[in-house]
Amino acid sequence: MKTIFSGIQPSGTLTIGNYLGAIKQFVELQHDHQCYFCIVDHHAITVPQDPKQLKEHIRSLAALYIASGIDPDKATLFVQSDVSAHTELGWMLQSMTYMGELERMTQFKDKSEGRSAVSSALFTYPALMAADILLYQANIVPVGDDQTQHLEITRDVAERFNNRFGKTFTMPDIKIPQVGARIMSLQEPTKKMSKSDENVRGFISMLDTPKQMEKKIKSAVTDSDGVVAFDQENKPGVSNLLSLYSACTKKTIDEAVAHFANKRYGDFKAEIAETVVQTLTPIQARYEELINSTELDDILVNGNKKAAEVANDTLTKAKKKMGLGK
Numbered sequence: 001m002k003t004i005f006s007g008i009q010p011s012g013t014l015t016i017g018n019y020l021g022a023i024k025q026f027v028e029l030q031h032d033h034q035c036y037f038c039i040v041d042h043h044a045i046t047v048p049q050d051p052k053q054l055k056e057h058i059r060s061l062a063a064l065y066i067a068s069g070i071d072p073d074k075a076t077l078f079v080q081s082d083v084s085a086h087t088e089l090g091w092m093l094q095s096m097t098y099m100g101e102l103e104r105m106t107q108f109k110d111k112s113e114g115r116s117a118v119s120s121a122l123f124t125y126p127a128l129m130a131a132d133i134l135l136y137q138a139n140i141v142p143v144g145d146d147q148t149q150h151l152e153i154t155r156d157v158a159e160r161f162n163n164r165f166g167k168t169f170t171m172p173d174i175k176i177p178q179v180g181a182r183i184m185s186l187q188e189p190t191k192k193m194s195k196s197d198e199n200v201r202g203f204i205s206m207l208d209t210p211k212q213m214e215k216k217i218k219s220a221v222t223d224s225d226g227v228v229a230f231d232q233e234n235k236p237g238v239s240n241l242l243s244l245y246s247a248c249t250k251k252t253i254d255e256a257v258a259h260f261a262n263k264r265y266g267d268f269k270a271e272i273a274e275t276v277v278q279t280l281t282p283i284q285a286r287y288e289e290l291i292n293s294t295e296l297d298d299i300l301v302n303g304n305k306k307a308a309e310v311a312n313d314t315l316t317k318a319k320k321k322m323g324l325g326k
């Protein structure tokens with residue numbers, strides 16, 4: 001049985017892109033793997049956060065994990081800041097991470113562009129991300145394709161540590177889903193769908209009402225061709241909607257194209273909207289049961305304890321290898 005680790009920042013309500021690109025595959029993977037799913041709240045504070053809102057986002061994200069199908073009896077769900085080994089190993093791995101590697105990170109460049117004050121944590125957080133993964137000896141890390149750079153740094157740091165101090169960390173492999181890994185903005189289909197998009201019509205929140213979902217999809221950017229075809233370069237809007245439909249229904253892109261052959265864009269969008277509503281409505285119902293329940297509290301307390309046991313074991317070994325401690 002292989003071990004899987006992944007984490008999502010509690011920086012706002014998840015989009016359907018987060019669900020299809022990450023959480024949906026988590027649900028599938030938990031049956032045959034040892035899974036650790038983390039709410040990475042330390043990563044969220046690399047940019048300013050309102051404390052009260054951050055607390056709410058952490059709880060909401062936990063509820064969405066469970067509502068989406070994560071089973072706490074099969075997978076460990078926990079909050080990063082409740083397991084102190086993450087920040088301790090993160091600091092240790094900063095000493096193994098080079099400035100040049102961090103300077104090449106496109107996400108740092110994107111998030112810092114145009115800002116006069118940028119926190120040092122935003123620059124160094126790939127070392128913390130490496131610690132997140134390596135603490136659990138993860139074999140596989142399922143991520144969107146925009147995170148592959150960070151996984152490459154994680155592998156480099158793990159190899160560097162193992163070569164210098166002896167075998168300590170497992171080398172993680174990257175897993176990217178074939179469909180749904182990168183759902184794009186409904187308004188700017190050449191840009192990834194993001195919960196931080198200033199244009200709320202560009203993303204579908206997992207907690208949007210059915211009417212909101214329908215309205216956003218019907219106003220999605222397409223083109224003037226009137227032909228449903230998959231061509232990401234020339235028809236990015238239509239292609240994005242096809243990817244969305246494919247990921248929700250598990251149909252291939254070719255099957256989706258055939259299904260919508262000769263249909264007008266209005267009918268095409270209407271059916272996709274219906275499919276998205278059918279996908280998210282059951283999740284929302286379970287979310288409402290969980291969000292203010294003691295059940296969710298119990299799940300997180302147990303998950304934090306299970307994660308800490310594994311993480312502290314790895315941390316102790318790494319500290320001993322580096323010569324730290326008494």
